[in-house]
Amino acid sequence: MPKPGFPSESIGPNEGRVSRRALLGTGWCGFLLSIVGPAVANIRFLFPNVVYEGPTLLKVGRPEDYAPGTIAFLEEQRLFIIRDPEGFRALSAICTHLRCTTGPFVPPDAEWKAPHSRCPCHGSVFAKDGRVLQGPAPRPLDFYRVSLAPDGRLVVDTATVVGKGDVLKV
Template sequence: MKHKYAQNPGDFSVSPETHQLTRRDFMTRIGLGSFFLTLGGVFTSIASFILPKMSYEPSSAFTVGRPEDFQVGDMKLLETKQAYIFRSQQGFQAVSAICTHLGCSYKPFGPPNPEYPTVHAYCPCHGSRFARDGRVLGGPAPRPLPFYHMELTSDGRLQVDKSVVNLTDELSRKTDEGVGHNLYLDPEKQEMVEGPLPDGSDCTPCYAGYEHTSQLQLPPR
């Protein structure tokens, strides 16, 4: 005697009509899914075009302390900002720490030698050399080092703005050897002033050697 729940194997077979309907339903769902995916992409493109971008752009301006934090002859490397801060008799200067050839970090300014009888910086990537005033002394670098705008904030701190490279060729002194930057932030006048071309003679770390170049730690924001 068969159990009351036992059924013939044929009872579970799918009829051709049922199989055809299931396949049609599957293909319909695939088509609808593709349609909505395409529609979603269209709306995303429209929204990104209409709505403003909310990505964060870090500020190019930053403070580096107060004038009294620096002594005449100081050369400070801001490694995270890729810039050097110099304090001379004339005032302050901020210069890029990146070679103008292919963007390598050059070595700190060091003492003269028989080949380059002036304070200079050397790029180990392809051999470019720069004078203290930014002029190209040798190698493949196509242009001088850029110097950045500096000013005093309302509370008396030194501020560097890398977006304002106003020490351009027109504002710098042209010599037979190229373009040298000769603008300084005068902390007493609280403005950029013209001065002599820096030669590095008053740069203490330049003569002490590369290993004595100090790194400037930026204050917390």
């Protein structure tokens, strides 16, 4: 007759226990994972995620390609070529807030009395001299050095930030 509170069948000596072989197998798997995980992280460290920037010297056409008094928007190069009576200027089209590409300059309207460029991301508005007309951009747009290549084309150096008074006279 079985004792109260105990099952009627007896449990064998090895039932419910983990075998030595299973324990060693699990231990080895854990050990190998503890080695492989950090090894993968170390190997990944050797190959960082690098964003390669394009060339800093951009040939943007000949002076006669730009009519006097115009602001040309070069979306691929993310810049504006401004040709006014003084000469040529290159203005960055990269918003100083979060580096979005601003839109082309549009004519004056009811809100803004001068040509302006609006950033589509957060609404910053810039004047053609780079000034911030409306935030959240923290500073004006950059002007880049413009020069004339030996082949007669305009070259913009996006690595050299200059003042808005730096003009290429042709």
